Amino acid sequence: MADGTDHKQTTNTVEEPMDLIRLLLDERIYVKLRNDRELCGRSCPYDQHLNMILEVIEETVTSIEMGEETYEEIYKSTKRNIPMLFVQRDGAVLDAPPLIVD
Template sequence: MVDDVDKRQTTNTVEEPLDLIRLSLDEQIHVKMRNDKELRGRLHAYDRHLNMIMGDAEETKTTIEIEEETYEKIHKSTKWNIPMFFVQGGGGVLVAPPLRVG
């Protein structure tokens, strides 16, 4: 007899939050991290704590500096590519799966 977990793994339905992550395996996702970091990359694996393995990832860190003369905020972004990346589940604030049309 097939239990509920086995049924969810073989269908494209979303009944629990982690089902949405499961449907995003091997697809590009966007992860917003603490400390003004963002990741975009291919989701290879995850667990129930939302630890994730991402490949072909691009990390973007945004910093804000204050102009000394005008006191204006200057947003600066630094990007770098990482071939394989481990994301600790507690560090993520938002996980956005790919947009599905249809």
């Protein structure tokens, strides 16, 4: 533009993973981790490797057990609240805004 300002910084486009994390800063996000763990919490600072800190987290751990009589898979979920957590990037599979279910 003629005034010399860079309007790319003010747009909400996502061109690379870092853009999405930047847009979700201080927002509630959903993070799927390895080992059947899921986190839903408020995103806080992150580093260049996309390691991040989450606050006010609800963690869900899902385990699968085999029924003794029916031999069918039984899914069990355990939930807990965590005030603050450091999430290492190599353990995360997916980051996204949480799904809103009515």
